[in-house]
Structures are given as structure tokens and as C-alpha cells.
Amino acid sequence: MEVYWAREAEAYVTPVADDLVGVAVLTTARRSYDDHLAAFPELRARLAGAGRAGRVRGAGPLRQAASARTAGRVLLVGDAAGYVDALTGEGIALALAQAPAAVRAIVNGDLTAYEREWRRLTRRYRWLTHALLGATRTLPARAALVPVAQRLPWLFSATVGLLARPAGQQAGSGRPTG
Ligand SMILES: Cc1cc2nc3c(=O)[nH]c(=O)nc-3n(C[C@H](O)[C@H](O)[C@H](O)COP(=O)(O)OP(=O)(O)OC[C@H]3O[C@@H](n4cnc5c(N)ncnc54)[C@H](O)[C@@H]3O)c2cc1C
Numbered sequence: 001m002e003v004y005w006a007r008e009a010e011a012y013v014t015p016v017a018d019d020l021v022g023v024a025v026l027t028t029a030r031r032s033y034d035d036h037l038a039a040f041p042e043l044r045a046r047l048a049g050a051g052r053a054g055r056v057r058g059a060g061p062l063r064q065a066a067s068a069r070t071a072g073r074v075l076l077v078g079d080a081a082g083y084v085d086a087l088t089g090e091g092i093a094l095a096l097a098q099a100p101a102a103v104r105a106i107v108n109g110d111l112t113a114y115e116r117e118w119r120r121l122t123r124r125y126r127w128l129t130h131a132l133l134g135a136t137r138t139l140p141a142r143a144a145l146v147p148v149a150q151r152l153p154w155l156f157s158a159t160v161g162l163l164a165r166p167a168g169q170q171a172g173s174g175r176p177t178g
Contacts, residue, residue: 006039020053062086069118070111075102084129088163097121
């Protein structure tokens with residue numbers, strides 16, 4: 001995949017088929033797709049002449065706040081259970097980790113255990129995503145992020161390693177991620 005950074009937005013280009021890519025723009029600014037694309041001249045040039053496969057699909061806001069994961073006989077997993085941002089690309093992994101925890105709670109007849117498990121499984125994601133969002137909120141910090149990653153590759157690797165760790169796994173356990 002390719003990631004492009006602009007002043008107010010990030011663009012993610014992902015392969016879908018041999019002749020098809022998906023373009024996702026993450027930003028807090030509400031504009032048309034063409035206006036957003038104008039902020040990424042290099043990407044716009046690469047997409048020039050390519051036909052559009054479909055209409056623009058809106059996804060945001062991504063944040064989902066849920067005060068509880070269980071209500072009566074209902075258990076929430078995935079984004080509906082609570083989601084901060086797609087920045088770290090973990091939503092599917094988190095949902096897949098939550099599903100067996102929900103099943104275990106149902107089988108054991110202890111739904112409150114799921115709430116605890118959900119907090120444990122998502123703790124690192126929630127802290128890290130909030131921290132990254134905070135760090136990229138101000139323009140100077142946002143502009144410094146990539147140069148800092150270039151100058152301190154060990155810090156960049158450590159951060160990516162944290163993000164790549166399976167949900168709920170503690171530091172120093174499990175297989176290496178790099
Ligand atoms: C741009 C972007 C990039 C991302 N990149 C990554 C990534 O690289 N890796 C990763 O792991 N995650 C990524 N995510 C996050 C990931 O897509 C989500 O965390 C994941 O899809 C959540 O799955 P879900 O089943 O909980 O919810 P969803 O995938 O949102 O599924 C919910 C479904 O319910 C349907 N629905 C809603 N309301 C109703 C209703 N009333 N009746 C019937 N159906 C309804 C919706 O149409 C939808 O199909 C990304 C998200 C975005 C937006």
C-alpha cells in the first residue's frame with residue numbers, strides 16, 4: 001500500500017485487484033473527493049486518466065463511543081464496541097480478538113468477563129491511537145513526524161512493532177513482529 005501525507009489529511013492507496021486500487025482519505029475536513037485529492041499532487045498525477053470504479057463512499061466519523069460492551073443479552077464486538085480511529089490499521093484484528101472473548105463469556109455464563117476482556121484487549125490500541133491522534137493534531141508536530149521517523153529509525157521501528165503486536169499481547173511476549 002501507499003500512504004500520502006498532506007497538511008490536513010492522509011491518503012491510503014490499497015490494491016483491490018490487478019487493475020483496481022482503493023483510495024481512502026482520512027481527515028477531519030469535509031470536502032469533495034476532488035478537493036481532497038488536490039492536496040496530494042503526486043497521487044493525483046498517478047491517478048490521472050484512471051477511470052473511477054464507483055461512487056465515493058463516505059465512512060466517517062469513525063469514532064464510536066460505547067459506554068458498555070454488554071446490555072442484557074447483547075454483546076458488542078468490532079467498531080460498535082468502541083473505536084477510536086483507523087490510523088493504526090487494527091480494527092479488523094481487534095474485532096477478531098474480541099469475538100472469541102465474547103463467545104467465551106457466553107459459554108461461561110459470565111457476560112461481565114467480556115467487558116474486562118474487551119478493556120484488556122483494546123488497552124494498547126486505545127492508548128496508542130489517542131497518543132498518535134494527539135501528536136498529529138497540531139501542524140508543527142504533524143510536519144515533524146515523518147522527518148523524526150527518518151532520523152530515528154529505531155523509534156519508528158519500535159512504534160510499528162507496537163502496532164503490529166496482536167491485540168492483548170504484552171510487551172516482550174509472543175513472536176517477534178519485525
Ligand atoms: C479508511 C479505513 C482504513 C482502514 N484500514 C484498516 C486496516 O488496514 N486494518 C484493519 O484491521 N482495519 C482497518 N480499518 C478498520 C476496519 O475497517 C474496521 O475496524 C472493521 O471493518 C470493523 O468491522 P465491524 O464488523 O465491526 O464493522 P463494519 O465493517 O462497519 O460492519 C458493520 C456492518 O453493519 C452494517 N450496518 C450498519 N447499520 C446497519 C443496520 N441498521 N442494519 C443492518 N446493517 C447495518 C454496515 O453496512 C456494515 O456492513 C480501516 C477503516 C477505514 C475507514
